[in-house]
Amino acid sequence: MNRNGQAAAFYDLEGTLVSTNLVHTLAFYAQRQQGLWQTAKKSLETLAKLPFFGITDLYSRNVFNEVFFRSYAGISQDRLRYFADELFEEVLKPAVFDGTPELIAQGKKIGQRQVVLTGALDFTIERLMDYLGIDDYVANRLEFVNGIATGRVLPPVMAAATKAKWIREFAEKENINLSESYAYSDSISDLPMLSIVGHPVAVNPDFRLRQTARQHDWAILDLK
Amino acid sequence: MALQLRRKTHESIIYIDKDSAPRIMPFGEDFILEDIPIGTRVIYPNPPIKGLPNREAAIRYAVNHPLEMEPLYALLEPGMRVTIAMDDISLPLPPMQTPDLRQTMLEVVLDMCAANGVDDIHLIIANSLHRKMTEWEMKRMVGQKIFDEFYPDRYYNHDAEDDDNLITLGHTRHNEPLRINRRAAESDLLIYLNINLVPMDGGHKSVAVGLCDYESLRAHHEPQTIRDSHSYMDPPASELNHKVVRLGKLVDEQCKVFHIETALNNKMFPEGYDILTRNEDEFSFADRLKWEAMARTFSKLPRKARRKMLHAIPAQYEMIGCYAGKTEPVHEKILELNYRQYEIPVKGQCDILITGIPDISPYNVYSALNPLLVQVMALGYHFNMFRNKPLIRKGGVMVITHPCFDEFDHNFHPSYIEFFHRLLPESRDAFYLREKYEREFATNPAYVEMYRRGNAYHGAHPFFMWYWGENGRQHVGKVIVAGAENAHVPEILGWERADNLTEAIAMARSYMGRNAEITMLHQPMIGLCNVSD
Numbered sequence: 001m002n003r004n005g006q007a008a009a010f011y012d013l014e015g016t017l018v019s020t021n022l023v024h025t026l027a028f029y030a031q032r033q034q035g036l037w038q039t040a041k042k043s044l045e046t047l048a049k050l051p052f053f054g055i056t057d058l059y060s061r062n063v064f065n066e067v068f069f070r071s072y073a074g075i076s077q078d079r080l081r082y083f084a085d086e087l088f089e090e091v092l093k094p095a096v097f098d099g100t101p102e103l104i105a106q107g108k109k110i111g112q113r114q115v116v117l118t119g120a121l122d123f124t125i126e127r128l129m130d131y132l133g134i135d136d137y138v139a140n141r142l143e144f145v146n147g148i149a150t151g152r153v154l155p156p157v158m159a160a161a162t163k164a165k166w167i168r169e170f171a172e173k174e175n176i177n178l179s180e181s182y183a184y185s186d187s188i189s190d191l192p193m194l195s196i197v198g199h200p201v202a203v204n205p206d207f208r209l210r211q212t213a214r215q216h217d218w219a220i221l222d223l224k
Numbered sequence: 225m226a227l228q229l230r231r232k233t234h235e236s237i238i239y240i241d242k243d244s245a246p247r248i249m250p251f252g253e254d255f256i257l258e259d260i261p262i263g264t265r266v267i268y269p270n271p272p273i274k275g276l277p278n279r280e281a282a283i284r285y286a287v288n289h290p291l292e293m294e295p296l297y298a299l300l301e302p303g304m305r306v307t308i309a310m311d312d313i314s315l316p317l318p319p320m321q322t323p324d325l326r327q328t329m330l331e332v333v334l335d336m337c338a339a340n341g342v343d344d345i346h347l348i349i350a351n352s353l354h355r356k357m358t359e360w361e362m363k364r365m366v367g368q369k370i371f372d373e374f375y376p377d378r379y380y381n382h383d384a385e386d387d388d389n390l391i392t393l394g395h396t397r398h399n400e401p402l403r404i405n406r407r408a409a410e411s412d413l414l415i416y417l418n419i420n421l422v423p424m425d426g427g428h429k430s431v432a433v434g435l436c437d438y439e440s441l442r443a444h445h446e447p448q449t450i451r452d453s454h455s456y457m458d459p460p461a462s463e464l465n466h467k468v469v470r471l472g473k474l475v476d477e478q479c480k481v482f483h484i485e486t487a488l489n490n491k492m493f494p495e496g497y498d499i500l501t502r503n504e505d506e507f508s509f510a511d512r513l514k515w516e517a518m519a520r521t522f523s524k525l526p527r528k529a530r531r532k533m534l535h536a537i538p539a540q541y542e543m544i545g546c547y548a549g550k551t552e553p554v555h556e557k558i559l560e561l562n563y564r565q566y567e568i569p570v571k572g573q574c575d576i577l578i579t580g581i582p583d584i585s586p587y588n589v590y591s592a593l594n595p596l597l598v599q600v601m602a603l604g605y606h607f608n609m610f611r612n613k614p615l616i617r618k619g620g621v622m623v624i625t626h627p628c629f630d631e632f633d634h635n636f637h638p639s640y641i642e643f644f645h646r647l648l649p650e651s652r653d654a655f656y657l658r659e660k661y662e663r664e665f666a667t668n669p670a671y672v673e674m675y676r677r678g679n680a681y682h683g684a685h686p687f688f689m690w691y692w693g694e695n696g697r698q699h700v701g702k703v704i705v706a707g708a709e710n711a712h713v714p715e716i717l718g719w720e721r722a723d724n725l726t727e728a729i730a731m732a733r734s735y736m737g738r739n740a741e742i743t744m745l746h747q748p749m750i751g752l753c754n755v756s757d
Contacts, residue, residue, distance in 0.1 A: 009669065098677075099673055099676075099677045102672075102673060102676065102677075103669055103670075103673050106667070106669040106672050106673065107669045109667070110667045110669070112669075182669065182670065184670075199668070199670065201670040213634075214634055217632070217634075217641045217642070217645065219638045219670040219671065219674060220634055220635070220638070220674075221670050221673055221674055221677075221678070222677060222678055223673065223677065
């Protein structure tokens with residue numbers, strides 16, 4: 001491990017820096033399908049799948065990702081990209097927690113590299129990353145064939161242990177000192193990522209992460 | 225010498241003889257009954273001075289007859305900008321019964337502002353790097369009516385990390401920087417409402433410390449200044465006070481400050497609990513019953529419930545004086561009252577000082593007294609409650625009673641946990657810790673946000689707590705904790721542990737000799753020992 005490099009702050013996104021989650025984005029696109037019939041169909045489908053998404057997420061974030069992104073199957077790349085700006089203005093920007101800009105500004109003030117790791121889709125968060133002043137980010141990427149989403153995510157799928165692996169490789173490549181670095185997340189599924197840095201922080205944590213943070217004396221932060 | 229010492233020299237000092245009753249001692253959230261060695265000098269708090277019968281009238285008189293300033297009504301003009309700053313929840317201790325004295329002061333001042341057409345008023349809690357007060361605490365402090373009128377837009381906590389709302393006033397001739405709350409500094413009039421519980425409070429500290437930022441504070445909250453402060457409670461002998469006075473003069477050059485200071489009596493507990501501060505030899509049958517009832521109740525409750533119960537008992541303090549006007553003359557008058565209430569003339573230092581650590585400190589209101597705070601109470605506060613000379617001889621042994629549980633409040637004291645478990649095992653050297661880690665903690669983004677958005681003490685605060693014990697640490701030869709429930713907390717603090725008080729005293733005597741003079745501070749108490757040869 002590099003002990004002389006720069007420190008970084010690694011953030012999860014949904015629930016940590018913004019109040020939205022992947023379902024909000026899916027619902028946004030479901031409401032913007034071609035034609036009324038398609039829009040109603042996709043919206044109802046999304047609504048019906050909500051309990052299923054919830055259960056799979058509780059079971060495993062990896063399984064959730066596999067199931068969840070199938071809902072994008074059949075949507076054109078153009079449509080997804082076209083509405084990305086609107087998604088930012090209408091959904092993501094208002095969902096940024098009050099404390100998020102302060103936290104990032106403080107990290108920048110002390111020279112930390114600002115890095116976001118998210119399970120969201122890359123094209124949906126480009127504007128948000130610019131807005132927040134994030135230096136680097138890694139997100140999930142949909143597979144497209146002939147400009148149409150297949151519903152599969154290109155590897156590596158950003159979730160759980162993959163985030164920790166990515167951070168290790170990033171630190172090696174970019175000369176980042178992990179023991180001086182911070183990781184922020186709201187979910188117990190990010191435990192691997194929180195465990196590999198010197199300063200793990202539970203942000204707006206769920207019950208299980210709060211308990212874990214208390215047991216390990218990690219900082220618990222409320223950005224809402 | 226011993227015979228001379230054992231003469232009754234003051235009503236607050238008694239000596240243990242073979243017929244003496246055991247003494248009640250605080251033990252964290254509990255109280256224990258202990259037999260104290262014959263010959264031990266026990267120092268009690270002075271009895272409370274009678275409070276003023278009408279405190280509102282006294283405050284009104286003070287603001288109408290200020291010292292070295294015009295009366296408040298003459299300073300108020302329609303359309304002017306007024307900021308009223310006030311002490312935070314660390315004063316008084318424990319929190320006083322409602323209405324809080326700040327509420328009464330505010331009612332008088334706000335009435336006067338309204339009568340003079342002043343409506344641009346902000347109320348700011350001068351919490352400095354302390355935790356921000358919760359909404360409930362803020363409401364309790366000023367009463368429902370004022371709270372409803374001002375909260376949250378015009379009644380809020382000072383934020384020492386809010387760069388946009390801080391302004392640099394300059395540097396003292398010793399190059400100490402001062403950046404304070406912008407609203408307070410840019411107001412046409414800054415009114416400060418103070419409760420001067422002990423002599424280290426109030427005066428220039430109110431504005432120059434209560435409303436400053438981290439960089440300003442670290443100029444004087446540092447180990448050397450603390451080492452050079454021969455009791456915080458004796459301002460002329462306190463280097464910390466000298467630095468704060470320099471900063472206060474800088475404030476006075478640039479801001480118009482109208483200070484209202486108050487002094488309280490010593491009435492810490494309501495009836496029923498007042499036995500905790502009285503001489504056990506004089507207990508009536510009813511007093512003994514009260515103690516039995518209290519001890520039985522406490523023995524049945526878990527620690528957290530005892531803590532909750534203790535924190536729910538409001539102090540019965542009464543105001544014994546109020547002065548208003550220019551900071552220095554006002555503070556001088558209030559200090560006279562403080563000394564009149566607290567000062568106890570004590571002849572001769574001791575070799576062994578016994579002091580119980582109660583669950584009362586400026587930094588754990590409504591939370592646990594964590595190990596770092598136990599340290600600050602023992603070596604910071606109890607050691608420093610003197611004038612002239614320390615109560616304990618150089619190299620003497622301090623015996624404290626506290627369970628020393630390894631418990632921290634995650635919301636209020638997050639940076640304390642890292643300080644205690646990561647830094648102290650590496651070094652207990654205050655200078656080393658300041659140099660290597662203080663700024664890292666102060667700028668830790670998570671701690672900054674927990675201070676700003678939550679109710680956490682600032683990231684640098686545990687360092688100040690450690691420095692606070694620095695002169696005690698340099699002076700005392702050993703600290704022995706009687707009843708510590710684990711070995712690692714005393715070890716991390718550099719202390720020794722004993723199972724009980726008897727064992728601790730035996731250990732202390734083995735270091736200091738069989739004829740060691742023993743003195744016990746009968747806690748909980750606010751008392752200032754003026755120690756002479």
